[in-house]
Amino acid sequence: MTDSRPAQGRAAEGRAAASRTAGNLLDRVAGSPPLGGTITFARLVGSESLPLTELYERSGRVARWLRARGIGPGDRVGILAANCLEWVMLDLAALRLKAETAGFEPGKFEPTAELMERYGIGLLCTDRATDAPGAVSMREVRAASEAQPADDTPLPAVVWGDRDVTTIKFTSGSTGEPKGLGATAGSIGSSLAAVQEVFAHKPDDDLFVFLPLSLLQQRYWVYSALLHGHDVTITTYEAAFAALRRVRPTVVMGVPALYETAKRQIETRLARAGDGTGPAQAARAVFGDRIRYLWTGSAPANPDTLRFFTEAGLPLYEGYGLNETCIVAKNHPGASREGSVGRVLPGKEVLIDDDGLVRVRAEHPVNTRYAYAAPGYSERVFAPDGTVVTGDLGRIDEDGFLYILGRADDVIVLDNGKKVVVRPIEEHMKADPAIAECVVFCPAQTELVAVVSPASVPADRDAIAARLALTNSSLAADERISRVVVADPPFDIGNGLLTSQYKPKRRQILAAHHSAVHDSTEGIHAP
Numbered sequence: 043m044t045d046s047r048p049a050q051g052r053a054a055e056g057r058a059a060a061s062r063t064a065g066n067l068l069d070r071v072a073g074s075p076p077l078g079g080t081i082t083f084a085r086l087v088g089s090e091s092l093p094l095t096e097l098y099e100r101s102g103r104v105a106r107w108l109r110a111r112g113i114g115p116g117d118r119v120g121i122l123a124a125n126c127l128e129w130v131m132l133d134l135a136a137l138r139l140k141a142e143t144a145g146f147e148p149g150k151f152e153p154t155a156e157l158m159e160r161y162g163i164g165l166l167c168t169d170r171a172t173d174a175p176g177a178v179s180m181r182e183v184r185a186a187s188e189a190q191p192a193d194d195t196p197l198p199a200v201v202w203g204d205r206d207v208t209t210i211k212f213t214s215g216s217t218g219e220p221k222g223l224g225a226t227a228g229s230i231g232s233s234l235a236a237v238q239e240v241f242a243h244k245p246d247d248d249l250f251v252f253l254p255l256s257l258l259q260q261r262y263w264v265y266s267a268l269l270h271g272h273d274v275t276i277t278t279y280e281a282a283f284a285a286l287r288r289v290r291p292t293v294v295m296g297v298p299a300l301y302e303t304a305k306r307q308i309e310t311r312l313a314r315a316g317d318g319t320g321p322a323q324a325a326r327a328v329f330g331d332r333i334r335y336l337w338t339g340s341a342p343a344n345p346d347t348l349r350f351f352t353e354a355g356l357p358l359y360e361g362y363g364l365n366e367t368c369i370v371a372k373n374h375p376g377a378s379r380e381g382s383v384g385r386v387l388p389g390k391e392v393l394i395d396d397d398g399l400v401r402v403r404a405e406h407p408v409n410t411r412y413a414y415a416a417p418g419y420s421e422r423v424f425a426p427d428g429t430v431v432t433g434d435l436g437r438i439d440e441d442g443f444l445y446i447l448g449r450a451d452d453v454i455v456l457d458n459g460k461k462v463v464v465r466p467i468e469e470h471m472k473a474d475p476a477i478a479e480c481v482v483f484c485p486a487q488t489e490l491v492a493v494v495s496p497a498s499v500p501a502d503r504d505a506i507a508a509r510l511a512l513t514n515s516s517l518a519a520d521e522r523i524s525r526v527v528v529a530d531p532p533f534d535i536g537n538g539l540l541t542s543q544y545k546p547k548r549r550q551i552l553a554a555h556h557s558a559v560h561d562s563t564e565g566i567h568a569p
Contacts, residue, residue, distance in 0.1 A: 067231035067234050068202045068231055070269060071137060071268050072137040072138045073199050075095055075099075076097075076098055076268045076269075078094065078095075078245055078271040079245065079270075079273050079274070080093055080094060080273045081127070081130065081274050082273070082276070083125070083126060083275075083276050084289055086284050087284075089285070089288065098268070101135045101138060102135070103188075104183060105135035108136070108139060109139060110191075111165055112165075113136075113139060114140075116140070117142070117164045118161070118210070119136050119163070119164065119166075120157070120158065120166040120168075121133070121256070122146040122167070122169075123148065124169060124254075125255050128167070128184050128187070129180075130261075130276070131187050133209075133255070137202075138197055138200065139200070140202065142207055142208060142224075143208070143210070144163060144210040145209065145210075145255060147256045147257075148254075150220065152172075155174040155176075161210065164176070165177075165178065167182075167183055202227035203227065204227060204228030205227075205228060207224035207409070208225060210413055210414075213365055221419060222413045222414030223408065224409050225368075225409065226407065226408060229408040233369050234262060236389055236390075237387075238266065238270065240374040241335070243266055243293070244270070244272060245270070245271045246292070247272040247292045248290070248292050248293070249267065249291065249295060250277070250282075251264075251295050252276070252277045252279050252281075252285075252296070253295075254542055259369075260295070273291075283328065286328065287327075287330060291329075291332065291333070292332050295337045296337065297339070297341060298338055298344065298347065299540075300544075301343070301347050301351065301358060302497075304325075304328050305347050305475075307328055311324040322356075341543060341545045342446070342465065345380065345469070345473070348360060359374055359378060360373055362384065362446055364430070367390070367402045367404060367408060368404070369390075370390050370392065370444075382443035382445050385442050385443055390404055399434070399435060399450055400432045400435065400436040401430060401432065403430075410428075433450050434447075434449055435447040435448050435450055448465030452464050454484040456487055456520060457488055467517065468481065471513050471523075474506070476497055476498070476501070476506055477496065478494075478532060479533050479540075479546050480492050480493070480495075481546050481548055481552075483552055485559055490521070490522065490524060491523065491559050492526045493552075493555050493559065494529065495529045495546075496528060496530075499530075499532065501530070503528065503566060506526055506528060507566050510523060510526050510566060514568055525565040525567050528566065529551075
């Protein structure tokens, strides 16, 4: 295995700083009232806001309510609900009791007795109808947060050790049943410290979050607000665009799909304006007029989209990380390079082997194995040398910027022995406004067939055909797409073809379009 010296150098310099700061950050979140800031939950219509000091006070009431129900250190509280303030209060209350949480995404899990038994849930809080013993409604959580408890003695101080598990987080489930992973306090604190070092969130910031709170990283921004006194706004994907204009955040934490949709909205505004409105003005009409920067990760971002927002005065920074590693690298102000996912952050070390496979070592690992997974999964990902085998192919340039080239299992081997990395081909296709997603397959190892999800319905088949021709013109003969199958209906979370982070589910997409992919008469053919 060969290492990147620039990445190692920065990682070595940052490890000491990460070690100094990581261990006590969650203790501060749990044990120290915030100095300022507001949390807002924004709906399609209307919103609800609380000062962070009141959130902290109400989380203490919820903690006492949990304790009265028998929840204490090491016990596990399940949360199966859509984003809401009660979700945040429960999470903070559990931290204050040194209890674990398990965040379950609605629609992927059901509030049943079997769920509670399988995952060791002592109390399940949910907004879904259920008669499972030990399950309570979010209305009860709200009532507990508002009621003066009979026992109002101060909660005992807790100390989170770096290796203590605070929460069970689940994979987005792009393949098979989601795997459960216990996230350690040290890994969370290290990531919070590294992000704050490069982005310097301040009291006048408002961080905008819309992905499910069951995804641990979305809760990072609540912890950041409690630590640094800035505002945080939580909403849902369905309400995101309506809320953006009302809230006027300074930072948006989004997946590439959000920015692709926003880009199309902005381009539509520009086409309709006809009055000299420029991209910057149109972009701020969508995102508000206070944006300091935009954050993206979890899936590859389209380079044209990154460039579009940056040129419009809303810099969009791409990063890289996995459930199993937390954030690893991030572009940020003063250190951003197009095409890369940024420099490696303090506390992390990237190693790239002779085949280009990316491994990650952390000063504070998320964990060393899955808590819930099929036999053999932990051994595939968590190596004996302490590294996480990411499954991604990458390289690091002479200035220490990390580039992710694709998934190792996305390398297609044709019957002539030629190896084709499909991600750059897919990204080239997705650069067209008519295409929201593109996934390339290789039936019978003889030809490349793309399944595209159109950006609008009905699909603009002429634009898709033109993009196919343009993409093929830039590729070697073995890399060219022979046909495009247009998905109808488009990929969606609801039809099971996108994860909750809006990543395509390759296996499910192939299953849904198996006949068309394998039928050489189907689809739009390359000229």
